[in-house]
Amino acid sequence: MTETGDKIRLDLWLWYARFFKTRSLASKVCKAHKVRVNGEHSKKASTTITPGDVLTFPQGPHVRVVKVLACGERRGPATEAQALYEDLSPIEEQVKAKREEAKTAPALREAGSGRPTKAERRAIDKLMDR
Structure with missing residues (x-):
């Protein structure tokens, strides 16, 4: 299942690097064409990546851009996973934006302030039996 050397499957690496909780979630994102490898959409989860590749993919409300530094041997602790990549787009900048x-x-208008909306007016009319 694990590839040793300079190449590894895309979904397996995303799982090793702890970007996704399960390998099947990583595979689904890859199959949905949401991952870019060096600027090109990956069409399948079995795409082979090597150290030096740049990956772009969505993770929750953020878009992550990471550079692959190593392939990894297993899904280890977070400190080991963070050594597999270099984050090129820190989330702090996205949060600030x-x-x-x-x-x-x-x-947005707070409920109950100003004139009633059409739905609120209908609710008032229903309450007053009009």
């Missing part, structure tokens, strides 16, 4: 975006986005 989302906060800035949220500040400039139009504010």
